[in-house]
Amino acid sequence: HKVAMLLFSSGKIVCAGARSKEDASKAVESLSKELTSLGLLH
Numbered sequence: 001h002k003v004a005m006l007l008f009s010s011g012k013i014v015c016a017g018a019r020s021k022e023d024a025s026k027a028v029e030s031l032s033k034e035l036t037s038l039g040l041l042h
Contacts, residue, residue, distance in 0.1 A: 003027040 001023055006014040013031070018024035035041035
């Protein structure tokens, strides 16, 4: 499934398109890994 995510400067994330909580959790985990690899998250 494709999921769209909005990441705000406040740290809040809006996840759209997830069909379940598991899909949303996987998407957030993937985003976290990507931001960490880019050096934007520690």
